[in-house]
Amino acid sequence: MTASPDASPTTSIVIIGDRFMLPGMFERAIRDKCGDRPVDIRSHEMPWPDEPMEHGYAKAGMDGLKEYQGDADEIVSLVGDAEIVVTQLAPFSAGMMDRLPNLRLIAVSRGGPVNIDMAAARARKIRVVNTPGRNASAVAEFTIGAILAETRLITRGHESLRRGEWRGDLYRADLTGEELSEMTVGVVGYGHVGTKVVRLLKAFGCRVLVHDPYVQLSVDDLNDGVEQASMERLIAESDVVTLHARVTAETRGFFGTAQFAAMKPGAFFVNTARGPLVDYAALTEALKSRHLRGAAIETFAVEPVPPDWELLQLDNVTLTPHIAGASVKTVKYAAERAAEEVRRYLAGEPPLNPC
Ligand SMILES: NC(=O)C1=CN([C@@H]2O[C@H](COP(=O)(O)OP(=O)(O)OC[C@H]3O[C@@H](n4cnc5c(N)ncnc54)[C@H](O)[C@@H]3O)[C@@H](O)[C@H]2O)C=CC1
Numbered sequence: 138m139t140a141s142p143d144a145s146p147t148t149s150i151v152i153i154g155d156r157f158m159l160p161g162m163f164e165r166a167i168r169d170k171c172g173d174r175p176v177d178i179r180s181h182e183m184p185w186p187d188e189p190m191e192h193g194y195a196k197a198g199m200d201g202l203k204e205y206q207g208d209a210d211e212i213v214s215l216v217g218d219a220e221i222v223v224t225q226l227a228p229f230s231a232g233m234m235d236r237l238p239n240l241r242l243i244a245v246s247r248g249g250p251v252n253i254d255m256a257a258a259r260a261r262k263i264r265v266v267n268t269p270g271r272n273a274s275a276v277a278e279f280t281i282g283a284i285l286a287e288t289r290l291i292t293r294g295h296e297s298l299r300r301g302e303w304r305g306d307l308y309r310a311d312l313t314g315e316e317l318s319e320m321t322v323g324v325v326g327y328g329h330v331g332t333k334v335v336r337l338l339k340a341f342g343c344r345v346l347v348h349d350p351y352v353q354l355s356v357d358d359l360n361d362g363v364e365q366a367s368m369e370r371l372i373a374e375s376d377v378v379t380l381h382a383r384v385t386a387e388t389r390g391f392f393g394t395a396q397f398a399a400m401k402p403g404a405f406f407v408n409t410a411r412g413p414l415v416d417y418a419a420l421t422e423a424l425k426s427r428h429l430r431g432a433a434i435e436t437f438a439v440e441p442v443p444p445d446w447e448l449l450q451l452d453n454v455t456l457t458p459h460i461a462g463a464s465v466k467t468v469k470y471a472a473e474r475a476a477e478e479v480r481r482y483l484a485g486e487p488p489l490n491p492c
């Protein structure tokens with residue numbers, strides 16, 4: 138059908154999807170929101186690379202961009218003359234933007250737009266929007282599961298039964314857990330995920346300590362007895378320590394030999410945040426010596442981890458392959474927000490989440 142001469146020009150939108158975006162969901166959301174506008178949407182799936190990379194999806198070193206997936210030339214050719222790009226992991230460097238003169242909006246479904254050169258985008262007046270907290274409830278729920286997997290020995294019980302071993306005497310010491318209602322849980326980082334972890338923990342009746350030097354506790358949490366603590370106090374008093382900070386110059390290597398030694402004997406350690414926050418060789422020693430009773434680890438500095446890695450062989454750790462944020466709700470929410478950002482851009486409205 139030919140457009141009438143006075144019709145608005147068609148806006149070209151390119152979606153660069155990956156395994157976190159679920160095929161078709163972003164395109165459907167944009168069509169639902171922007172159906173009354175002439176849009177031409179092209180969706181591409183980026184193949185997932187097999188080789189181990191930083192956090193599983195970061196190639197290091199393209200103009201300081203991090204946690205990205207995809208080749209610059211390939212992405213430039215996929216985007217072509219499009220005005221809008223919707224992506225999660227595709228990188229956009231200054232050099233790539235120079236080759237994409239029509240690009241005006243990048244909707245990036247990330248907590249932080251670490252795969253986009255923000256200074257370059259600002260200089261070229263490209264609007265960049267993101268979706269902070271899109272996976273926060275997914276990670277928070279998963280974290281509670283990871284804590285329970287260790288404190289209630291769900292993983293140990295599972296492994297025991299897989300080996301054909303019933304529980305033995307009630308109560309076999311290695312399958313006798315500890316209840317959160319009697320524990321102190323230390324939450325490091327009180328951002329999108331950390332605040333939700335605290336909210337869920339309160340239902341268990343445990344004492345909750347929070348360490349985050351940059352944020353004040355909410356009035357609700359203060360009224361519910363949650364305490365702000367120095368890192369030293371949190372480490373010394375917690376039966377479970379759970380990490381929810383981003384990797385910065387300050388937080389990189391946050392937990393090493395000294396911190397694990399200062400934790401209570403028999404305490405548990407949980408990391409669903411990022412591998413570089415932790416010295417995993419030091420954690421391995423703390424678990425082997427049984428100074429720590431258990432750990433639940435979900436993210437690593439380089440992913441996938443080698444199958445013969447010592448941490449994977451220990452009997453007092455629950456390990457998952459970086460799946461805490463991956464829920465259907467996360468993707469639905471991200472698609473909905475990206476579509477709303479596209480609608481706002483097309484309608485000349487201000488963005489929901491400008492970067
Ligand atoms: N396993 C998974 O699938 C996922 C993991 N993540 C990770 O979870 C972590 C938390 O994510 P969000 O809550 O969205 O981040 P966020 O940016 O909302 O919160 C991070 C918090 O860390 C705090 N922080 C900064 N320096 C600190 C320090 N020295 N000590 C204590 N706290 C400090 C900040 O003030 C902020 O409140 C990040 O590392 C993120 O990469 C996020 C999503 C999915």
Ligand SMILES: O=C(O)C(=O)COP(=O)(O)O
Nearest residue numbers: 246247248249272459462
């Ligand atoms: O760690 C993951 O799985 C992520 O999805 C990264 O979350 P982010 O976009 O950095 O908040």
